Amino acid sequence: MKDVFARLASDFFSTIVFLAVYFATNNVLLATGIAIAGAIAQLVHSRIKGEMLGFMTWASLALVIVLGSATLLTHDLRFVLAKPAIAHFAIGAIMLKRGWMLRYMPPIVVQTIPEYVTLAGYAWAVLMFAIGAGTIAVAATGDIKLWATYVTLVAAGLKIAAFAIQYVLFRIIVTSRLRAAARA
Template sequence: MKDALLELGTDFLSAIVFFVLYLVSGSAVLGTSVAIATAIAQVAYARAKGRPLGFMTYASLGLVVVLGTVTLLTNDPRFMFAKPAIAHFAVGIIMLKRGWMSRYVPPVVAETIPEYVMAAGYAWAALMFVLGIGTIAVAMTGDLKLWAIYISVVAAGAKVAAFAIQFITFRLVTTSRIRAARA
């Protein structure tokens, strides 16, 4: 599960950088410029290390560059505010693929409770779509404080809560099934 959180953090690093710098400085230009540089550096570093890069990495880079460029040209941070929504929708679509979650759970979980892993994958997809819609609604207001609260409390909190529920459920059900199989 630690690897899954690290993977998610890596996928959203440029958005996190933008968010933090924009909150601290109030400068859309600074936050956007550093977010673009961070996304490019992430891809360059991974390629230099010979690490395989997935669709989400390239999609995130593309979104940061395109939306970041529009933000820089217009000096309107709402374009960067919308990036998490697009990312949520893209992730949600990817999460509709059957069995996507299997790579994020320990093999014992994937083998013992595959139906729970499958259901959780679809539940995560639904969560991503709901969060994406909420992000767009909040981004359209242009209110930085509201957006910051939504992204940091609501969206992040929903993901942490979903992760905790999934972790506890997977652990309890997997342990129960393994004990029952031994008996």
């Protein structure tokens, strides 16, 4: 579990940096510049340590550098506001691959309820698309504080709630199936 959160923090490091600086300074351009610097520092750090970056980390770094640079050059906030939506759409598209979630599950879950894991994987894809669409809708209002709140609280809250619901349901279904198998 700790490893999953560490991977997520790594994948979204520059977004976290952007939001922290923005909330502290209320300056989007400064937050964008520091987020770009943080993304580059993350890349350099991983290269020095000889660590391999995952696809999502590379994608996040590329989006931060490209969209952040466009924001700084044009002073148009829409570029940086689009980054989380693009990331959620990309993640959702990846999650449409059948069985993607099986590698993240404990063996007991994979062996007992693989069909539910596959369905949950598709549900996660739908959630990512919905969060991406919500990000665009909120960004379209032009209210950066509302957008920042949505990206940090609503998007994260939905993912945490979905994870908790999935955990409880999987636990109930696995326990039920194991008990039924023991009785048979």
